[in-house]
Amino acid sequence: QKEVEQDPGPLSVPEGAIVSLNCTYSNSAFQYFMWYRQYSRKGPELLMYTYSSGNKEDGRFTAQVDKSSKYISLFIRDSQPSDSATYLCAMSARDDKIIFGKGTRLHILP
Amino acid sequence: GAGVSQTPSNKVTEKGKYVELRCDPISGHTALYWYRQSLGQGPEFLIYFQGTGAADDSGLPNDRFFAVRPEGSVSTLKIQRTERGDSAVYLCASSMRGVEQFFGPGTRLTVL
Numbered sequence: 001q002k003e004v005e006q007d008p009g010p011l012s013v014p015e016g017a018i019v020s021l022n023c024t025y026s027n028s029a030f031q032y033f034m035w036y037r038q039y040s041r042k043g044p045e046l047l048m049y050t051y052s053s054g055n056k057e058d059g060r061f062t063a064q065v066d067k068s069s070k071y072i073s074l075f076i077r078d079s080q081p082s083d084s085a086t087y088l089c090a091m092s093a094r095d096d097k098i099i100f101g102k103g104t105r106l107h108i109l110p
Numbered sequence: 111g112a113g114v115s116q117t118p119s120n121k122v123t124e125k126g127k128y129v130e131l132r133c134d135p136i137s138g139h140t141a142l143y144w145y146r147q148s149l150g151q152g153p154e155f156l157i158y159f160q161g162t163g164a165a166d167d168s169g170l171p172n173d174r175f176f177a178v179r180p181e182g183s184v185s186t187l188k189i190q191r192t193e194r195g196d197s198a199v200y201l202c203a204s205s206m207r208g209v210e211q212f213f214g215p216g217t218r219l220t221v222l
Contacts, residue, residue, distance in 0.1 A: 095208030100152030
């Protein structure tokens with residue numbers, strides 16, 4: 001079993017819809033939970049990070065962490081075509097090296 | 111301000127050759143990370159520097175891979191006797207604080 005599991009998609013939704021992206025993990029030592037966005041042929045860009053459990057909101061983006069279920073989510077409200085990208089969940093135990101999921105390819109249809 | 115830069119952006123080499131990939135971190139960032147991303151996969155950790163020293167090199171796949179950061183800024187990832195399986199995008203990231211890592215655009219390495 002990989003440490004971080006993420007459905008690679010692709011996920012296609014109409015513009016304006018709410019998008020839900022999820023990851024599960026197996027290592028209970030993970031304390032830091034991140035979401036990165038990656039456009040084609042670009043490096044990953046940090047969207048949000050959360051320490052331990054709870055929710056965090058930034059504009060149209062909300063990140064949720066449920067450590068009891070080892071499950072994290074990213075919600076995107078009022079999705080736009082410019083949100084089309086690969087979304088990578090990522091985790092760290094000690095605030096240094098990051099373990100990434102495979103990434104979910106998201107397409108927002110105009 | 112300038113972000114993380116990586117050179118070259120693309121590198122094509124032949125099996126068995128030696129390659130060097132360079133990373134210029136964001137000025138003032140003390141931590142520097144190298145990751146490797148294969149097609150359809152997330153980035154995979156290789157090595158992490160805090161200052162000039164390698165704090166964690168547990169991700170280097172074998173002794174053909176080596177990285178240095180002699181003055182605590184620029185880093186070079188060196189791959190000896192390249193193999194076709196080394197083909198991937200090599201990503202560099204830097205940070206002031208741990209997991210808030212800022213990534214460069216990567217070097218796309220192709221081994222023929």
